[in-house]
Amino acid sequence: MFKIAVDAMGGDNAPQEVVAGIEQARDRMQDVEFVLFGQLDKVAPLVKDQTRITLVQADEVIEMAEEPVKSVRRKKQSSLVLAANAVKAGEADALFSAGNTGALLAAGIFIVGRIKGIDRPALMTVMPAFGGPRDNFVMMDMGANAENRPTHLYQYGILGSFYANNILGYDQPRVGLLNNGTEADKGDQVHKEAHELLQAGSDKELLNFIGNVEARDILQGPADVVIADGFSGNAALKAIEGTALTLLKLMKESIMSAGPLAKLGGALVKPALKNMQERLDYSKAGGAVVIGVKAPVVKAHGSSEAETIANAMGQIEAMLHADLITKVQAFVNEHADDLVARSDEKNAD
Amino acid sequence: MFKIAVDAMGGDNAPQEVVAGIEQARDRMQDVEFVLFGQLDKVAPLVKDQTRITLVQADEVIEMAEEPVKSVRRKKQSSLVLAANAVKAGEADALFSAGNTGALLAAGIFIVGRIKGIDRPALMTVMPAFGGPRDNFVMMDMGANAENRPTHLYQYGILGSFYANNILGYDQPRVGLLNNGTEADKGDQVHKEAHELLQAGSDKELLNFIGNVEARDILQGPADVVIADGFSGNAALKAIEGTALTLLKLMKESIMSAGPLAKLGGALVKPALKNMQERLDYSKAGGAVVIGVKAPVVKAHGSSEAETIANAMGQIEAMLHADLITKVQAFVNEHADDLVARSDEKNAD
Structure with missing residues (x-):
């Protein structure tokens, strides 16, 4: 069973369309559980069927226009940061948001973490x-x-x-x-x-x-x-x-x-x-992928409706099924010398 | 009377469409003369009316795929280089080609020359x-x-x-x-x-x-x-x-x-x-302009037909009428200090 951590508050139509999309995805996929992070007074009433859906309270929300890195550092109780922390702690396998792109990038890079060698x-x-x-x-x-x-x-x-x-x-x-x-x-x-x-x-x-x-x-x-x-x-x-x-x-x-x-x-x-x-x-068809980090991290467009969010879940499921991150990490470990081909560039980092 | 130096051999449809376009432009504009540089055995038979059109023999042609800077340096007898030289010598006021873009750029920069301060x-x-x-x-x-x-x-x-x-x-x-x-x-x-x-x-x-x-x-x-x-x-x-x-x-x-x-x-x-x-x-509607050089230098698309070439002549005429280059040069002279705002950048050149 795979587990996807979802920022239920991210996106122009959140949490309504996010919850509806997750329920669509849950009905399509039998091997995935969803952990929704958000303000539960808003999120909980929207969930029609709690099968394979867990809700986790998040007091804060990172808004679309907020400065990405700062907001991820400061809003420790935001739905995005808590969802990213769940991935970091191994409690979830992938991270999804339709919210602030820069904040998701920052959460992917600084919380989920880069693949070693990328x-x-x-x-x-x-x-x-x-x-x-x-x-x-x-x-x-x-x-x-x-x-x-x-x-x-x-x-x-x-x-x-x-x-x-x-x-x-x-x-x-x-x-x-x-x-x-x-x-x-x-x-x-x-x-x-x-x-x-x-x-x-x-x-x-x-x-x-x-x-x-x-x-x-x-x-x-x-x-x-x-x-x-x-x-x-x-x-x-x-x-x-x-x-x-x-x-x-x-x-x-x-x-x-x-x-x-x-x-x-x-x-x-x-x-x-x-x-x-x-x-x-x-x-x-799905979302943009933050690639090079230690778990599937996917961003759907801010204006996404339920269908798009469900499609993004399918994309994440495919990445999990293919065990993409493990394969990339194994490749990077094996070819570490080739991937940083010029020592001067490595030093310049 | 303005004089435009034309590379009659440049472009996929040269010299036919170039000559036809120049004749259209000549019929539209009363104050412009055209000097066509090209292989006269091909160009001359195409000209229906020589009013305000002068033909100059150019033995060589710079092809579309040729390396720009090298070809401009080596093909001294090409239609493009001879046309550019006419502008440099003050025998023409502007340069036009529908041929190799890089070569026209090189001819504009190295033969016509940069505006001082740009x-x-x-x-x-x-x-x-x-x-x-x-x-x-x-x-x-x-x-x-x-x-x-x-x-x-x-x-x-x-x-x-x-x-x-x-x-x-x-x-x-x-x-x-x-x-x-x-x-x-x-x-x-x-x-x-x-x-x-x-x-x-x-x-x-x-x-x-x-x-x-x-x-x-x-x-x-x-x-x-x-x-x-x-x-x-x-x-x-x-x-x-x-x-x-x-x-x-x-x-x-x-x-x-x-x-x-x-x-x-x-x-x-x-x-x-x-x-x-x-x-x-x-x-x-016309052509791309090589801007920052000491005369109007205009490039029409390689696939241009007569109408487009005539339109590009109108564009050049407008630049000549507005005395654009003189105005730019006067402005640059007056504001030389402002235009290179950082001395470290100037030195880095």
């Missing part, structure tokens, strides 16, 4: 691939770090490959480095060196590096694992989200402001477009 | 704003530099403001810094320091800085001038382009693979969507 945990997300041989790809770092060194990017190649292989079932995941051109010598010093490290790792068959990929192409699925520094990964992901939102809105406006024939046309194309929109709305 | 010329593009008070915004650096220092970003704020004010006619253009969050302390060291410099410049009323903007929002027009380092600016722009292309393709596929009613619907919404697609296809 320098900088990252935020990873599963994206839809609209071309290529596979339906999805993973991308990291989406912004856990404002700056990354080449070794970090190399380690992300390893972490992402483990996820894509074990959770998405992709054989020999193709790892691409997000860069400002496809040639090997492109980019700034960090990306040039990251390219070298990834290539060296690929030569040793530690991962399957296919070279640089460009932001223009990634949605077409040229790689199963797209590695980016946190700053430009964040810029690329947000540009994709913003463009998709803007286009869908524009499309509706264009149709509605045109004549009655266009409106009729809009009604006729609606089902076809809905299918497309659902694939684009990748955040509904 | 450390790193940038690639700037005019984008559509789908919200906010204005129809467009300018964004730079789109990738002329793989790395930027804070001073560069500050200088881009000045350069972009001059363009938005003089060419787009925006009063007190709102300058935003592309960053991974809107709070002032967001980002890596480069972006934190750039934020400080831009704020200090704004306090001195040298520009109108509105703070950080996120990639998710920029298409909604929160700023008239979006400043980015070349690496993440390139990632954001390409992510926007890739997402727009992917979505439009998906939309067509979704409609065509659905039933006959959806196909009928698709036919009915087509005019409304075409309008949207045209606004999105911002590259048709």
Whole structure:
């Protein structure tokens, strides 16, 4: 039986949608227990059936706009910190929140703790691939770090490959480095060196590096694992989200402001477009993963409804079933020398 | 009478579409002469009317895939290098190419030359704003530099403001810094320091800085001038382009693979969507500007057809009419101390 610690107070629709999502997930999965941390006067009345659900009182709540690191340090009785402590103490196997992303990152890194040998945990997300041989790809770092060194990017190649292989079932995941051109010598010093490290790792068959990929192409699925520094990964992901939102809105406006024939046309194309929109709305498929820490730590979008939260539980269950963290730790232990390939970088930490 | 030096051999459709575009532009503008550099056995037969068009033989061509700096250094008889030399010698007022972007950048920086006081010329593009008070915004650096220092970003704020004010006619253009969050302390060291410099410049009323903007929002027009380092600016722009292309393709596929009613619907919404697609296809409105050099230097997309090339000529004409370079140079001379705000950075150059 796996146990997932849930921050029941995190998210725009908490605790209602969180509780509803957990109950959906509980009904779908037979081998998972849920520990919900929150203000029980609000949470308890929402739970319809307590089967495999435990409630734990948390006096405090970390709000969406609070400064992440400070709030995790100060609010020891918050639902998030108590849930993270339960994972640290071995009382739960994984951590989930739909609340403050930075606070969850801080709780993941400072409370759950880094995997030994991984320098900088990252935020990873599963994206839809609209071309290529596979339906999805993973991308990291989406912004856990404002700056990354080449070794970090190399380690992300390893972490992402483990996820894509074990959770998405992709054989020999193709790892691409997000860069400002496809040639090997492109980019700034960090990306040039990251390219070298990834290539060296690929030569040793530690991962399957296919070279640089460009932001223009990634949605077409040229790689199963797209590695980016946190700053430009964040810029690329947000540009994709913003463009998709803007286009869908524009499309509706264009149709509605045109004549009655266009409106009729809009009604006729609606089902076809809905299918497309659902694939684009990748955040509904689950959550972003804080990868590189000692347990599955997953963040759903703040606006998540029950269905998305239940999907994130499925994602966590898959990580637990695959025993992903143990596998990553074993790999990192075995290849410690390869993962910190340059002693000068190690010293610079 | 202004004179524009044109690389007639640059671009996927050169020299046909280049010549056709120049003739369109010539017919539209009464005060501009065009000097076309190219292989005259190919170029000359295409020119229907030589009014205000001069042809100059260039034995060599820089191909799209050639290494930019090397090719500019070695191919002294190429159409691009000869056109750039004409600008340097004062025989022409501006430089245009639809060919190799890197080579045009190199020709702009090394042959036309930097404006004194501007450390790193940038690639700037005019984008559509789908919200906010204005129809467009300018964004730079789109990738002329793989790395930027804070001073560069500050200088881009000045350069972009001059363009938005003089060419787009925006009063007190709102300058935003592309960053991974809107709070002032967001980002890596480069972006934190750039934020400080831009704020200090704004306090001195040298520009109108509105703070950080996120990639998710920029298409909604929160700023008239979006400043980015070349690496993440390139990632954001390409992510926007890739997402727009992917979505439009998906939309067509979704409609065509659905039933006959959806196909009928698709036919009915087509005019409304075409309008949207045209606004999105911002590259048709003109070209990317190499900004920070001593003359207007403009790059149209490699796949440009005549109409786009004619539009780029209009853009160059506007820059010449506004006497943009002279104004920028005068401003930089007057505020030299402010533009290199930190002596340690100056020394690091």
